[in-house]
Amino acid sequence: MKNPLNPRRRRFLATAAGLGSLLAAPLAAPLAASARTTGRQPVVVVTSYNDETFSRFEAAFEKANPRYKLQLVWRMPHDALPYLRQPAQGGADVYWSASPRTFAALAADGAWQPLGIARDGLPENIGKARLSDADGLYTATEMAGYGFIVNPGALAKLGLAEPKDWRDLTAPAYAGQIVMPIPSRVGFAPVMVDILLQAYGWEKGWATWSAIAGNAGTLMDRGSTFVTDEVASGRRALGLSIDFFAVAAIANGAPLRFAYPAHGGLNPAHIAITKSASNPEGARAFARFVLSAAGQKILTHSDIHKLPVRPAVYRELPAAYFNPFAAAEKGAFDYDGELGRKRLGLLSALFEQMLINSHGELVELWQRLHRAEAAGKNVAAARQLLESPLISAAEADDPALQRQFRNRLEGSDPGSAGASELVWHERSQANRTAAGRLLQEMGA
Amino acid sequence: MNMLQRFLLHVLLGAGLAHQFAPALAGEPEIALREAYTQPLPGLGETDRELFFRGRSVFRQSWVVAPANDRAAGLGPLYNRLSCISCHQKNGRGRSPDGPDERMLSMLVRLSVPGRAADGGPKPHPVYGGQLNDEGIPGIPAEGRAAISWRELAPQTLAGGEKVALRQPQVSFTDMAYGKPGKMLYSLRVGQPVYGLGLLESVPAATLLAMAAEAKPDGVKGSVNEVWDAAAQRSVVGRFGFKANMPNLRQQSAGAMLGDLGMTSSLFPAENCTPAQKACRRAPSGGHPELSDADLDAVEFYLANLAAPPQRQATDPLVALGARVFAATGCTACHRPSLQTGPNERFPLTANQSIAPYTDLLLHDMGRGLADGRPDYQANGRQWRTPPLWGIGLVPLINEHSQYLHDGRARNLQEAILWHDGEARIARMRYAATPKNQREALLAFLQSL
Numbered sequence: 001m002k003n004p005l006n007p008r009r010r011r012f013l014a015t016a017a018g019l020g021s022l023l024a025a026p027l028a029a030p031l032a033a034s035a036r037t038t039g040r041q042p043v044v045v046v047t048s049y050n051d052e053t054f055s056r057f058e059a060a061f062e063k064a065n066p067r068y069k070l071q072l073v074w075r076m077p078h079d080a081l082p083y084l085r086q087p088a089q090g091g092a093d094v095y096w097s098a099s100p101r102t103f104a105a106l107a108a109d110g111a112w113q114p115l116g117i118a119r120d121g122l123p124e125n126i127g128k129a130r131l132s133d134a135d136g137l138y139t140a141t142e143m144a145g146y147g148f149i150v151n152p153g154a155l156a157k158l159g160l161a162e163p164k165d166w167r168d169l170t171a172p173a174y175a176g177q178i179v180m181p182i183p184s185r186v187g188f189a190p191v192m193v194d195i196l197l198q199a200y201g202w203e204k205g206w207a208t209w210s211a212i213a214g215n216a217g218t219l220m221d222r223g224s225t226f227v228t229d230e231v232a233s234g235r236r237a238l239g240l241s242i243d244f245f246a247v248a249a250i251a252n253g254a255p256l257r258f259a260y261p262a263h264g265g266l267n268p269a270h271i272a273i274t275k276s277a278s279n280p281e282g283a284r285a286f287a288r289f290v291l292s293a294a295g296q297k298i299l300t301h302s303d304i305h306k307l308p309v310r311p312a313v314y315r316e317l318p319a320a321y322f323n324p325f326a327a328a329e330k331g332a333f334d335y336d337g338e339l340g341r342k343r344l345g346l347l348s349a350l351f352e353q354m355l356i357n358s359h360g361e362l363v364e365l366w367q368r369l370h371r372a373e374a375a376g377k378n379v380a381a382a383r384q385l386l387e388s389p390l391i392s393a394a395e396a397d398d399p400a401l402q403r404q405f406r407n408r409l410e411g412s413d414p415g416s417a418g419a420s421e422l423v424w425h426e427r428s429q430a431n432r433t434a435a436g437r438l439l440q441e442m443g444a
Numbered sequence: 445m446n447m448l449q450r451f452l453l454h455v456l457l458g459a460g461l462a463h464q465f466a467p468a469l470a471g472e473p474e475i476a477l478r479e480a481y482t483q484p485l486p487g488l489g490e491t492d493r494e495l496f497f498r499g500r501s502v503f504r505q506s507w508v509v510a511p512a513n514d515r516a517a518g519l520g521p522l523y524n525r526l527s528c529i530s531c532h533q534k535n536g537r538g539r540s541p542d543g544p545d546e547r548m549l550s551m552l553v554r555l556s557v558p559g560r561a562a563d564g565g566p567k568p569h570p571v572y573g574g575q576l577n578d579e580g581i582p583g584i585p586a587e588g589r590a591a592i593s594w595r596e597l598a599p600q601t602l603a604g605g606e607k608v609a610l611r612q613p614q615v616s617f618t619d620m621a622y623g624k625p626g627k628m629l630y631s632l633r634v635g636q637p638v639y640g641l642g643l644l645e646s647v648p649a650a651t652l653l654a655m656a657a658e659a660k661p662d663g664v665k666g667s668v669n670e671v672w673d674a675a676a677q678r679s680v681v682g683r684f685g686f687k688a689n690m691p692n693l694r695q696q697s698a699g700a701m702l703g704d705l706g707m708t709s710s711l712f713p714a715e716n717c718t719p720a721q722k723a724c725r726r727a728p729s730g731g732h733p734e735l736s737d738a739d740l741d742a743v744e745f746y747l748a749n750l751a752a753p754p755q756r757q758a759t760d761p762l763v764a765l766g767a768r769v770f771a772a773t774g775c776t777a778c779h780r781p782s783l784q785t786g787p788n789e790r791f792p793l794t795a796n797q798s799i800a801p802y803t804d805l806l807l808h809d810m811g812r813g814l815a816d817g818r819p820d821y822q823a824n825g826r827q828w829r830t831p832p833l834w835g836i837g838l839v840p841l842i843n844e845h846s847q848y849l850h851d852g853r854a855r856n857l858q859e860a861i862l863w864h865d866g867e868a869r870i871a872r873m874r875y876a877a878t879p880k881n882q883r884e885a886l887l888a889f890l891q892s893l
Contacts, residue, residue, distance in 0.1 A: 051506060076508075
């Protein structure tokens, strides 16, 4: 740079002069801001979608519909229920969330107006599950699938193949290796409990859950991201999960796999328009957008990774993207969500008393049982005690009993245990004590 | 495909990162680059992991309008977004709208009027406060919206004939619900990356003062900002924010909780309603304070322990050449490639180590083109803090855009370089006069960070 006649120096000066003018003239001070009114009408959406999901819909919807602006009111499902029961439904135009029970409960209140949206290209069912409400008050917008998040490296170290169904998780080799969400605390988990019960039947279902709980190394009281963290870290080999957190992590490169079990289930999210919507046309425009091909495509972004309800969208996705409509044709989704909905609160409460409280004791008993069985000892009676459900299938069908637990929505404070739970608690403890005594008698 | 595009493909495929387009490759790294801004510092113990995850939950929490049967109650009454992660997506960089019909999703506007507040900082607008809140809880009108239009400037020619046109934002305020704002100062801000901040906090103030006092080439100066520490109740060295107007992570977090989300904390216990905003002042509170100290502790811990992504492909010949061009151009006078952290008892994983943030944390006059004309403590309207460059190469992959600078006006790294003026004028002129192949090497180096 010392020689002023150096050609590079000349280029430097010529270019510098040009850029000098660029950066000086038009930019002397902040430009005066103007003020005007756009008249965008608000559409108030109550939802529990996280920001990664909602903000993408918000940006795309407002771009496509310049007449409207979205206003988001974020509520967990247990809290959305009282919010939407307020006078004028809290000002909400739309409810959009993955909580079938909340939609059903509010439909019973008469909280929704007919959706009134054309359903071209949107099936009414997938497997045995309905995608739209029979009265046309709400409809599914996306689905999440239940299954197993697995760490292939950790499974290989244990000498285990990737599980094909729930029953595979009862193998003694899984001891301490499973992350299990607590159904009373984690939103997606109650349906998961019911999927297995419907798949195997009441008795065998609870027996399977007991053995899986006996293999659980971590009980998770928080969402699926934490299940994924536990498995990704290698601390546990497998987590019971819903697909989108895990599959989004996989799409972003986490060294994991997601396995859909032979007996699967889907948890749909729905959308509804409130009866007292002050902007029903805006609400309808938003619902229409969410269900459109453009809206459904947003769901497949690698940070969201939900399952669209519009089958045509799957044709444009990579072959590896799970297609629940194809799986349903093979019988993967015979789970009936309508059937289960009334008893989900009850199931969570039973699960809590049988498998979560005194979980450490349960784990120890299952390990002793596995060791005894491996040694060829007859410990069938002890096994039966650990596997026995706390109440019969007929008792669980009692609407009065189901009603006691109907408001136990995921994430809500369960309060103190009721009389039934105290009875189950004692029954559960008695079963474990008796099983322990039998094992001891057998030298196990 | 040009040289730079070929290089980028090489970086992505070389690291086994074509996840968006292909099945996972054998031997891929355990931590994928799309999660590179969310990783803890190495050595986090089991108990600390719990606190780290709790802090992550707070950072990702969507806050709820009070009253609510939810520990997250307290959003608003006036706010910008529902969660921290809204503006710092995947802990990375926010973006500006493409045009006036698109709302700001990860960006905000600071407001003030001439003069100083009692603490020495900017004097808030008497009606709209220190920041335009473009959302209000039901029943409380949002303050308004800021719409951005872009004005294309005349293209300029770099050495070798490459033409580059920059764009400049023009702001209009719409739907202002509390009356005409009148004359005010305003400054646009995209959400900043939040990784590596604990390490930057551990750089001793004495180091910043020493760097400011050093003689530097090319007319580069550099000064520290002196800002109000709300907890200590005294002026201290500023180091966070576009104008280094925040003293530490805790105050940065609590300040953003209040300003962006309307969440009060023990550090800032009053709601962000001005006296003129009467309905805002009457709105139900989510608690006193709304953000518990435990949650503030957790989010501070999370941010303090977030690692910055390591450089990739450092030995690639193009990257290595780019690093030399970066230094020869004069960029390292401010974008310092090495800093030393000091002791830190609260966050020991950040202590006593050499880091490569490519910043000096000092304020520099960046010329009239970037000036916002809005003083902030000791920073005048032309000064900006040198932003760290670590992790900058991953913005397109993680944040799915390539906007840079405080208002996202630069549509790629080259445009960001070409906006440098003032103390960086000579370095920018050198860049513009550098042959194209060396400019591409410099950009490849930045992409490797």
